[in-house]
Amino acid sequence: MEFDDRTPIYVQIMDLIKQRIAAGELKAGAQLPSVRDLAQQVVVNPNTVQKAYLELEREGYVATQRGTGTFVCGDAGSVGELRRRLARETVRTCVIQLRSLGYTADEMASMLTAATREEE
């Protein structure tokens, strides 16, 4: 996994997991890899992964059961909400960048349609 070292790494790990939850790859009740396994997979300090898990738990995305592991919380409503939020954030950064390049709203809309077609 490529990290952007300018933002805290635990935040990036949180985003990665949120994205998987929003995309439905990690379903309610699914078990997250252990801290050590994920640290080895993405090659970061285990304490950083631990911190990401703790924060995800605080935000209510996952729950840790002592001795068994960390699981995705079962709440379809919040998954939909998360999905919408991530989409809004992605669109916003995209719009900001395009605006700085001088594109108008209409141009952006047609570019989005064109890009979607190319992807398909």
Added chain:
Amino acid sequence: MSMIVQANDLTKRYITTTALSDVTLEVPEGRIVGLLGPNGSGKTTLMKILAALLSPTSGTVFIDGLIPGVATRALVSFLPDVNHLDRWMTIGEAGDFYADFYRDFDRTRFQELLSIMELSARQKIGSLSRGMAEKARLSLVFGRRARLYVLDEPFGGLDPLARSQVLEALVANFRADCSMILSTQMVADVERFFDDVVFLDRGCVVLAGAAEDLRTQRGTSIEGVYKEVYGHVEAR
């Protein structure tokens, strides 16, 4: 949480130079600390003091509550920045040597590390390339179940592939009941392993803190912070 390293006002003077002045450093259990700074900033001197190979001119240091000496050498696994193995030995013999010397040396682990590093116990130290010798030394150092790992430039002679093997070994071996202090010039490659970073300049601590806090506060990577800290120093 217990403190593995507690150093207060450490000063080390040589006849003509001061290598460290008033360095205070605390390392709690379970942390990986990056010791950063240009050549000659005092990193090696500090690490040698922690490894009980040098004694400070003034100030105090405790490793797991003990004054550095024979007892702390049993707790600290030190990787010096120069080769410390006899050339005539095979890697396996070097392992035997470590097992004789250190009670916490774990042969099974050592074998596992050698396989991660793609080395064989039968290879002679003298026949190894610089990078391979470095990996062999790291396998010995990580083969110990130490309280504190002190690694002086563990990535010095390594190519990018070997570097990632070593990082893999480092993550695989890190336990919650030990700590690690490592110095490196490869800040960008290693920074995501640091819990804390300490910047040294001409023997003084110029900046220290949690790596993630520094990223948040300064909006840049640790490498970026490094450039800010030492770019500023050079301009002075």
